[in-house]
Amino acid sequence: MKEAILYLQDGTAFHGRTLTQTGETIGEAVFNTALTGYQEVLTDPSYTAQIVIMTYPLIGNYGINDEDQESDAIHVKGFVVKEFSRRPSNWRSKQSIIEYLDENKILAIEGVDTRALTRHLRLAGAMKAIISTEDFDPKSLQAKLDAAPSMEGADLVKDVSTQKKYVWKAKGPRRYKIAAIDCGIKWNILRIFAGLGCEIHVFPAKTSFKDIMAIKPDGLFLSNGPGDPAVVTYVIDTVKQALGKVPIFGICLGNQILGLALGGSTYKLKFGHHGINHPVKDFENNRIGITSQNHGFCVDINSLNLDEVEVIHVNLNDQSVEGIRHKKYPAFSIQYHPESAPGPHDSKYLFEKFISMIEQHKK
């Protein structure tokens, strides 16, 4: 056990301790309010370059299992909790979270007043932070933070996207072929598509439109991913070319990219949406779903050309855009995570909606 400091860019410091790894890590501090799903959070590529603070104080209770991975690695830069469970209990558990974080060399600290930290981030906004077990000098920590890149303007997609194209097989007979642009795709998206009879061809983010279309996909999927969408111009360009040619469905970063491709702009939320309890209204069926959310950027509703684009989902907490569709072309996208993992399954129907869009387009 070693003392640790979490130092924020605005000079606020919180204290905790690390149970295993020591050293230093820098990232954008964001808080997640989900009561369950820490394993999915840790492995979600959208958390690249972020230090995640869990607001629920007891983390690790049910251990780590083989099935609930959202990618093949831990992506968070650092992990901050009130208390890690040393003794997990669940029939699927394979190891404790402490062992898991240690094995993956993630600097994780506990004993932090995570509620005070969360309140601070809510009031001051998400910001850069450094966790250190070595350096406790505010000046030196500040200097390190100042030198670190900011989230705005950061292209993190290139770091997490697959290097090589791969194919995720359909469960049962293949009914559709989907091309997915991997900006940091979560595996549950692939699992759900596969369950719907889709064979998913997962492409590196920088793949050209021509190369993607070479496989003759039935639909194009834009994945979730980390960082500032505005700088992922290579994907935005691909989407511009694809519009009207192939049905498009985007999730999270995919939503922002579709928005940008349609001429809109994005902005950074004060502290983002990271949790699994956000109410979102779907204006197409007038239903409210409780949704899984993980985004720091958002499509600006005022930037959209409402003759072409329609806002189809809105967050009822802050009225922000949660989904858009093109009025003419078969293209829609969702800011939250219908694939859940973690989170409620209320919005799984959106995958089916994409499938019927594909069916429609085939006719």
Add this chain to the structure above:
Amino acid sequence: MPKRNDIKKILIIGAGPIVIGQACEFDYSGSQACKALKEEGYEVVLVNSNPATIMTDPGIADATYVEPLTPEFIEKIIKKERPDALLPTLGGQTGLNLAMKLYEQGILEKYGIEMLGAKYEVIKKAEDRAEFKAVSIKIGLDLPKSVFAYSVEEAITQVESIGFPCIIRASFTLGGTGGGIARNMDEFERIAALGIESSMIHEILIEESIEGWKEYELEVMRDRADNVVIVCSIENLDPMGVHTGDSITVAPAQTLTDAEYQLMRDYSIKLIREIGVETGGSNIQFAVNPTNGRMVIIEMNPRVSRSSALASKATGFPIAKFAAKLAVGYTLDEIQNDITKETPACFEPTIDYVVVKIPRFTFEKFPEAKDILGIQMKSVGETMAIGRNFKEALQKGLRGLEIDHIGLDNKQDFRYIEDEKIKLRLMEPNASRIFYLKYALQKGYSIEEVVKLSKIDVWFIDQIAQILEIEEELNSAVSLTETVSPALLRKAKENGFSDAQLAEIMNKSEKDIRQMRKELGIVATFKLVDTCAAEFEAYTPYYYSTYETEDEAIINNKKRASKKKKIMILGGGPNRIGQGIEFDYCCCHASFALKEMGFETIMINSNPETVSTDYDTSDRLYFEPLTFEDVMNVYDVEKPDGVIVQFGGQTPLNLARRLHQAGVPIIGTSVDSIDLAENRELFSKLINELKIAQPANASTTSKEETLIQAERVGYPVLVRPSYVLGGRAMRIVYDEESLRSFLDEVHSVSRGHPVLIDKFLEDAQEVDVDAICDGQDVYIGGVMEHIENAGIHSGDSACVLPPYTLREDIVNEIKAHTVRLAKTLKVIGLLNIQFAVKGHRVYVLEVNPRASRTSPFVSKAIGVSLPKIAAQIMAGKTLKDFQLPNPDDLKYFCVKESVLPFSRFSGVDIILGPEMKSTGEVMGTANTFGAAFAKAQAAANQSLPQRGTVFISVNDFDKRHVSFIAQKLADLKFKILATKGTAQVLRTNGVEVAIVDKHHEGQNNALTLLKKSEINLIINTPSGKKSQSDMRSIRAAAILHNIPCITTLQGAWAAVYGIEACLKEEFTVESLQSLYRSNLPAGRQA
């Protein structure tokens, strides 16, 4: 969707008296619902027989009926009020069952009343086990294997397919009545018979046992646009096999992965849709096999419940309030979240703390009953604690239980507990198992062994092991260095160790520890309960303490910078027999009154069932245990101008002296006066000085002295340890031998306090008085004449207001004594005095300078809230500031009857005595005593028969007197049966009577007739020390068959009056509002 305009008037049925399985939580939910509907402009008609509720305050509904909860009475109310709709889902199982009966009897159709929230078919689908099973299977949910049976014979054939052990559940009962676990055919037959008997539709479910599986609950809400949210998940520490109400439970669920939790959520949503609960809350229970994750559904309650009250308090999401709004047509997105103000109620609360609920048992009241837990609920109350980790919440909860534990402590020395006992206590769920888990670990059992024995999840056992590790760390630090490091001290506090625990470990006083940690800056910090884990700004000041770096109470108080004076009210903690909803009623009223006067009110309480822990009740709510340490922590942050200790029952009163010494400004009656009234010797002296009669008495500290003093006072004597509430361990003894055995027994109860001895006044009438004094003047709210003689605990006896047999000069003498005592004791606030009247002589039994159990009853009866007036007086007003009605002018009679939990404790005799056993009360109001008494009996589910057979068997002493009663009953066309001895006396006095045996030999015995429902009323007075085994089984059978069984002669007389009234007149119903109008035209203030 906006609210409905096609309905104007809505009827709400309350839950009736507090019973095991149905406590204050329905007062909380009902009050919320009434307020919510009134807010929306609907006219609310409320019926509830329980006068000790906030919901029956005349300001809560538009028309409030304190009338029996039976279809007959409700129909009368419906006829009078003609409501458009009925909201059946807020009055617990009682309200739901009643709504079902009203539907089945065609009453709802007759008067064109719509059921809101859940229709008849929906409730039936959810409640009827056969239909529920079919629905669950239809939507693909897994259930334990099960079969139904409608007779014992059928059950015996059916059980083969299930095997043993199996669970028997009776349909349509509350709190698991009529159920049990059978491990063999003998047990099975017995439980099956009981279950079929107690089920409203004579249906039992025989189920595969899933004992030992993990148990979960989800609180679900749905609106009419079909939006569904999960408000809270709850995981039980005690695995399947223990009723949820008796389990230690934790929110949120701890050991479910997101995948499993979401599956459970999906199932819940599917179920609420398929069952068709249109709007409102439901509670759905699941079990999970710990070895393979198989998830089965257990049951669903299509209404607000004890768990929904807990979920509301645990999350800050007011389920009942929203359920009421949804019922009238709103959708979840149209309702604002009260706490965040800017976000809608259509979301799922997320929390950043751990909530632990611990049940409170009162097995000590029923020494014949074992403290073993099963699927029938036995706890009478609960406490909830909030912490930043489980260990902290658990330890806070344990000290908040007020059962003399100061945390997960070492009340017993593990070294002296035998292995045999440890194993048994772990294997067989029981009231003290949580402590034995620790004792086992202390004795060296491994975590795995404890898990294997108790079947409790390893995560929980490991948490307990962690508490033990910290304790050992503290112990070794103390033995090495005679102190502990600041870091370790902080760690101990973060994990819930109380100052008292630390004092024990460190061989210091609690005061020393407090001072030490304050000097080190280790102080409690307060965090908000805000539904959203700080994601949004919260406006509702609902706090809990923990040991962290930031204190939001301080931040928010500073931000608000209120200039108002602050008054802090200490609540009553968990419900128990002797201290329940009555005191919460008083605390709430104090808060309401002081708020009106312009004070800021601060409530501290630990009982999640109550209205006082609704964040709407006071300006600030601190959900904390009521211990010196926890109260002082709040005090240090708030620094209130006054603290009220006299409304929460014995709990805060016990803290008064220490708080006073710590400089806390206690307002109202001084701590010295409280002590004077509680101290037998001083009090006795005072009474003598005032020349008021009192039974000869003594206070002793040794066995020998007690025996000598008892001789002096003269047998029979009433003995008890001092400082007890609800007559705990109080007994009437007739000779030295019984006194000796009593003293041996109570040794553990008295814990250093003296033993009190009073001459027992046989055959004396008991009278209770509730009054208010401002130091100068005294207002007598009510003189209540007890139905039963002195010797029966006042909390258990029925009483009537105004007195119906007491002579006027006696009443006047009682009033005069009350005034003198109040002034002499310098009472500021409430005062309750118990008197006994024997041969026209008035004796003072005891004086309580605090809110009494009868305060709400008197308040309801006379239409003046006594605690409300008292609180204002404590805050500086005088009685002259109020225009109070003269309760002597009352033009009607109000009868309070108590409700007893005997059916829950098999093997317990139902005889009343000086130890209080009732859990709740009802009120009957009418123009004659007889009618009021009959109504009270009906409300207490002991409806008096109007024809049929009365079985009489009384002790020798009562035989002479019973003749008059028997004759009267014979005149009223009842057939009289009696046992030989009683019959002889009756015949001598000219009463026509048939002789029956008690229960042996032949068909013509009382027990057989009782079982065949050929007896409609029993009058049976117990005889002294003689073996009572015969009558005992008859009384037990009476309970089982719900035949009124009267065990005192006075009760029998009252019953005769009641029966006469039933035969003579058609009962009418009257709302409190109209009663008060007709009787008390003078300008009432309260």
